[in-house]
Amino acid sequence: MSRFLVITSVPDFERRVRAAVTGSMHGEVQALPPEVLSGGPEDVFRRLVGEPPEVLLIGPGVPGIEALKFATVFDLQHPEVSLVLVTDPDPDLMLAAMQAGIRDVAEPNVDVAGLRGLLERSCLASASRRRGLSNPGEGDEPGxxxxxxxxxxxxxxxxxxxxxxxxxxxxxxxxxxxxxxxxxxxxxxxxxxxxxxxxxxxxxxxxxxxxxxxxxxxxxxxxxxxxxxxxxxxxxxxxxxxxxxxxxxxxxxxxxxxxxxxxxxxxxxxxxxxxxxxxxxxxxxxxxxxxxxxxxxxxxxxxxxxxxxxxxxxxxxxxxxxxxxxxxxxxxxxxxxxxxxxxxxxxxxxxxxxxxxxxxxxxxxxxxxxxxxxxxxxxxxxxxxxxxxxxxxxxxxx
The missing domain is CATH 3.40.50.300 (P-loop containing nucleotide triphosphate hydrolases)
Structure with missing residues (x-):
């Protein structure tokens, strides 16, 4: 089962994501080039193998404006997926990212341990939203x-x-x-x-x-x-x-x-x-x-x-x-x-x-x-x- 999707043009970042997942987290990683964003969420899902992801990481190597445009549409269509933007720190961009539905932001040089913690938080957030969406009348029913x-x-x-x-x-x-x-x-x-x-x-x-x-x-x-x-x-x-x-x-x-x-x-x-x-x-x-x-x-x-x-x-x-x-x-x-x-x-x-x-x-x-x-x-x-x-x-x- 693939739970993590990375859209990036930086091979080293993709390698760090795979290292963060391998041996410590459940699921696999798929990677796609930034060009897929121009086709919108439908094009992204057409290229995926297996089930939809729980976490989608955008960048580095993806222009900020392009990433935010994609995120706005994606979050409306797939709110159960946690969106993570990987970009250089910018206060104005952070606010725009939150408004676009980005759940978390990380710097491009984040190490493997930092990525692992980020992915764990994102998976938990995704699971919570999936339960709420699948059981809208039973969101408070305890396990x-x-x-x-x-x-x-x-x-x-x-x-x-x-x-x-x-x-x-x-x-x-x-x-x-x-x-x-x-x-x-x-x-x-x-x-x-x-x-x-x-x-x-x-x-x-x-x-x-x-x-x-x-x-x-x-x-x-x-x-x-x-x-x-x-x-x-x-x-x-x-x-x-x-x-x-x-x-x-x-x-x-x-x-x-x-x-x-x-x-x-x-x-x-x-x-x-x-x-x-x-x-x-x-x-x-x-x-x-x-x-x-x-x-x-x-x-x-x-x-x-x-x-x-x-x-x-x-x-x-x-x-x-x-x-x-x-x-x-x-x-x-x-x-x-x-x-x-x-x-x-x-x-x-x-x-x-x-x-x-x-x-x-x-x-x-x-x-x-x-x-x-x-x-x-x-x-x-x-x-x-x-x-x-x-x-x-x-x-x-x-």
Whole structure:
């Protein structure tokens, strides 16, 4: 899928755009010469291969007046596409660009890192407008907030979270964000092989807390087509993230993304309870050992009293192994609810986590793939409509 179109006569700029996209963003780049602008938007679209772009970069090498004339017509006909003008700084031109429908302006010498940030912002803006145009009466309908939780650590919760987010990104490219809410020792960044410039601490303070477009600048793009809001680098920054901050953040993200996957810290702290108050779904990850099972049972008892069990309940039994001394039926009888997904013990899964490449991203053959795909499937609207679908069905460990 081509998501980026560059109209320029400068090969080095085209090279930098391709470098910004390759390996870090979802989609491909197409390039056209400036002459196509004279034919208008229709001529541009005739020359494209595949689907229409999400971001169109005009220049350098394109006369400013010609670019603005084209942009004025293009924005009226295709408002869902983010237009970016690449030109030398000029205050008068900036004002004219805004009036013509240009969404962002960059200088011709912008480096690869600057281009990557620019393209990420433009993609997010395009996705927001597409949702508004496709659902004019449902612009404020929030996406699903999926809390991935476990009372105890060491059950593979982050591995499940990252694979779930990658799987959902195949259903809704650029419509998924994963939030690392283990604000002291979160591992989402390493689990996705990311080097984030910003963290959740910055995202819940200052202008980002009030302006969703500013908030999007703190997200990190992943090659699979999702975005991540990662934990801070220093554990002491956790004190600056409160339950109130989390509630506001999730409301913001749910109005911009189809799926918000929240990788929570172990336990039932204030931040986790704030997530459950807003969550449409909760994925409970449980290991196949007695402490993990008993911990989940105790958590369910507490949450039932607090009336904080989301309508969408999904229990994932991780590290499943018939030689553990427990059966699925043993687990179900203890926690009092069915096990929905079984993820067998796997050698590949820990290796993929250490590599920072989820198994659902690279498609490696592994026994755990089937369980992870079933978990993703439970959030696919097409699966929910299927007559054979059943939210809770008995499963077995093979």
């Amino acid at each position: 699903r907030i999926i809390a991935v939780m476990s009372p105890k650590g060491g059950v593979g919760k982050t591995t499940v979270s990252t694979n779930l987010a990658v799987g959902l990104a195949k259903i809704a490219p650029m419509g998924v964000v994963i939030v690392d809410l283990d604000v002291q020792f979160g591992d989402v960044a390493s689990g996705l092989l990311l080097e984030p410039e910003h963290s959740i601490t910055e995202a819940v303070h200052g202008p980002a807390a009030q302006d969703t477009m500013v908030l999007k600048a703190f997200l990190t793009a992943h090659p699979s087509g999702l975005y991540a809001l990662c934990a801070p680098r220093r554990p002491n920054e956790a004190d600056y993230v409160t339950a109130e901050h989390i509630s506001r953040l999730l409301r913001q993200l749910s109005h911009e993304f189809r799926y918000v996957v929240v990788d929570t810290a172990p336990g039932l702290g204030e931040r986790n309870l704030a997530v459950l108050e807003l969550a449409t779904d909760a994925v409970w990850v449980c290991g196949m050992d007695i402490p993990s099972v008993r911990g989940l049972n105790a958590a369910f008892d507490v949450l039932r009293e607090l009336q904080l069990v989301p309508d969408g309940r999904h229990v994932a039994l991780n590290f499943a192994d018939r030689r553990s001394g427990l059966s699925v039926q043993d687990v179900e009888s203890t926690i009092g609810v069915p096990v929905d997904v079984v993820i067998p013990r796997s050698k590949t899964l820990p290796y993929s986590t250490n590599r920072g490449v989820p198994v659902l991203q690279d498609g490696a053959r592994d026994a755990a793939l089937k369980g992870l795909r079933k978990l993703v499937q439970r959030f696919d609207p097409q699966w929910a409509k299927a007559p054979q679908s059943k939210l809770h069905r008995r499963v077995v460990v093979s």
